[in-house]
Amino acid sequence: MKRVLQVVLLIIACHAAAPAARGDTGPVAVIEALHAVLLQVMQNADQLGVQGRYDTLEPRLRETYDFERMIAIAAGSHWASAGEAERAQLLAAFIRYSVATYASRFVGYNGEQFAVQGERPGPRETVLVDTTIQPRDAQPIPITYVMRKRDNDDARVVDVLLENAISELAVRRSDYASILQAGGPSHLTQVLNERSDALLRGTP
Numbered sequence: 184m185k186r187v188l189q190v191v192l193l194i195i196a197c198h199a200a201a202p203a204a205r206g207d208t209g210p211v212a213v214i215e216a217l218h219a220v221l222l223q224v225m226q227n228a229d230q231l232g233v234q235g236r237y238d239t240l241e242p243r244l245r246e247t248y249d250f251e252r253m254i255a256i257a258a259g260s261h262w263a264s265a266g267e268a269e270r271a272q273l274l275a276a277f278i279r280y281s282v283a284t285y286a287s288r289f290v291g292y293n294g295e296q297f298a299v300q301g302e303r304p305g306p307r308e309t310v311l312v313d314t315t316i317q318p319r320d321a322q323p324i325p326i327t328y329v330m331r332k333r334d335n336d337d338a339r340v341v342d343v344l345l346e347n348a349i350s351e352l353a354v355r356r357s358d359y360a361s362i363l364q365a366g367g368p369s370h371l372t373q374v375l376n377e378r379s380d381a382l383l384r385g386t387p
Contacts, residue, residue: 225289309330
C-alpha cells in the first residue's frame with residue numbers, strides 16, 4: 184500500500200506547466216499553478232536539496248490542497264471525536280508529511296510532458312480536473328484532480344485519482360486505519376512526524 188502511494192505521488196510530481204494567469208483562480212488555473220512550481224522544483228532538484236524543495240513546495244501545496252478536509256476524511260470518526268488541540272496537531276503533522284513526501288520524490292526532470300484536458304462536474308458537488316502525463320518513452324497516464332469549493336473560497340484538491348482507479352485519499356485512509364486503531368489521533372500525529380523526519384533526512 185505504501186508503494187502505491189509513492190507511485191501516485193511520483194507520477195503527480197512529474198507534471199509541468201506554465202503559470203496560471205494572474206487573477207484566474209478557477210480549478211484548472213489552480214492545477215496549472217501547482218504544475219508550474221513542480222516544474223521549477225524538478226528542474227532545480229539537485230541544487231535545492233530536499234529541504235529546499237520542501238520550502239518551495241509548501242506554500243503552493245497549501246494553496247492547492249484542502250488538507251483539513253482530507254485528514255478529516257482519512258481519520259474518519261477519530262477526527263470527529265478529537266479535541267481542538269488534538270486536531271490542530273494532527274493537521275499540522277499531515278500537512279508536513281504531505282509536503283515532505285512530495286519533496287522527497289523530486290530527483291530531477293526527464294522531459295515529461297502533460298496536458299490539462301479540462302474540468303467537468305463530479306459527484307457530491309466536486310469538480311474533476313482531468314490531466315494526462317506523457318513520460319518520454321511510455322503511454323500517457325491519466326491523472327484526475329478531485330476538487331471541492333470551500334466556504335467563501337476557491338476550489339481546492341481533496342483527492343487525486345490515478346488512471347481513474349487509485350484514490351490517493353483511499354490509500355491514506357487505509358494506511359492510517361491501523362495506526363488510529365492502535366493509539367488514536369495522537370499516535371497518528373507521532374507516526375506522521377516520524378515519517379516526515381525520515382523523508383527530510385533522506386532515509387528510504
